[in-house]
Amino acid sequence: MVAPPDNDVLWARALHFQHNGSPALCGVSLEVRESEILAVTGPRGSGKTTLLQCLAGLLPAQEGEVWFNSTPVHTLSPSARERLRRDRFGWIDTTPVLVPGLNAWENAALPLMLRGTSRRRAKAAAMEWLERLDIGERARTRPHRLVQAERQRIAVARALAACPTVLFADEPTAALHQGEGAQVLRTLTTAARSHGITVVLATHHAQEAALADRTVSLLDGRRVTTVHLPPVAEAEGRAACSLSA
Numbered sequence: 620m621v622a623p624p625d626n627d628v629l630w631a632r633a634l635h636f637q638h639n640g641s642p643a644l645c646g647v648s649l650e651v652r653e654s655e656i657l658a659v660t661g662p663r664g665s666g667k668t669t670l671l672q673c674l675a676g677l678l679p680a681q682e683g684e685v686w687f688n689s690t691p692v693h694t695l696s697p698s699a700r701e702r703l704r705r706d707r708f709g710w711i712d713t714t715p716v717l718v719p720g721l722n723a724w725e726n727a728a729l730p731l732m733l734r735g736t737s738r739r740r741a742k743a744a745a746m747e748w749l750e751r752l753d754i755g756e757r758a759r760t761r762p763h764r765l766v767q768a769e770r771q772r773i774a775v776a777r778a779l780a781a782c783p784t785v786l787f788a789d790e791p792t793a794a795l796h797q798g799e800g801a802q803v804l805r806t807l808t809t810a811a812r813s814h815g816i817t818v819v820l821a822t823h824h825a826q827e828a829a830l831a832d833r834t835v836s837l838l839d840g841r842r843v844t845t846v847h848l849p850p851v852a853e854a855e856g857r858a859a860c861s862l863s864a
C-alpha cells in the first residue's frame with residue numbers, strides 16, 4: 620500500500636461496489652485535490668451516490684482503495700471510519716435528515732457538539748450559518764414545523780458550521796425549487812472556497828456542475844470522458860443524457 624500524492628486530499632483506486640449483486644461501481648479511480656470543488660455527474664443510477672458513500676467511508680468498497688490524506692479509509696475499522704466522518708467529513712443528503720426533537724439551531728450545532736465544542740460556541744457557529752442561508756429567524760423551530768426547503772437549508776448550515784475538511788453533497792438541491800437550489804448551492808460553494816473546504820458534489824445538472832473546478836463523469840458505474848447533461852430547467856422530469864465513453 621502506497622499513500623497518495625500530498626496534494627490529493629482524497630484518492631481512490633479501482634473501486635468496485637455491488638448492491639445485492641447488482642454492480643454500482645466497476646473500477647472507478649479518482650483524485651480530489653485540497654480545497655477543490657469536484658462535481659461528480661452522470662444520469663440516474665450511474666453510481667454517483669455509491670461513489671460518494673465509498674469515498675466518505677459510509678460504504679466500505681468491496682474492492683479497491685480509498686485514501687484520505689495518508690489514512691487508508693478502506694482498511695479502517697467501522698468505529699475508526701465513524702470517527703473520521705464525525706471529525707473531518709460533512710455530508711449533505713438529497714433530502715434533509717434532521718433530528719426531530721431538536722430545533723433548527725440545535726440540529727445545525729449537533730456535529731460540533733458531538734466533537735466536544737461547547738454549546739455556546741456551537742450555537743454561535745450554527746447561528747452564523749443559519750443567518751447566511753436566510754433561515755436564522757427559524758432557529759428555534761423544530762423540523763416538523765418547517766417546509767422541506769427550510770430543512771435542507773438547515774442541513775447545509777449543519778454541514779458548513781462544522782467546517783469539515785471534505786464536504787460530500789449528494790444532489791443537495793433536488794428537494795428545492797430551481798432558484799432556491801441555485802442560491803443554496805452558490806452559498807455552499809462560496810463558503811467552501813472562502814474556508815478552504817474540499818467539496819465532492821454529485822449532480823446531474825450541467826449548471827450545477829459548472830460551479831465546480833472540475834468534473835468527473837460516470838456512466839453505469841464507470842468513469843467516462845464526457846456526459847452532456849441538460850440544464851436544470853430541461854432536466855426536470857427526465858433523465859435523458861447524451862453520453863460518450
Ligand SMILES: Nc1ncnc2c1ncn2[C@@H]1O[C@H](COP(=O)(O)OP(=O)(O)OP(=O)(O)O)[C@@H](O)[C@H]1O
Nearest residue numbers: 638639641642643662663664665666667668669670
Ligand atoms: N440500496 C440499493 N440496493 C440495490 N441497488 C441499489 C441500491 N442503491 C443503489 N442501487 C443501484 O446501484 C446503481 C447505482 O446507484 P446510485 O444511487 O449510486 O446512482 P446515482 O447516480 O447516485 O443515481 P441517482 O441520481 O438516481 O441518485 C443503480 O443501478 C441503483 O439502482
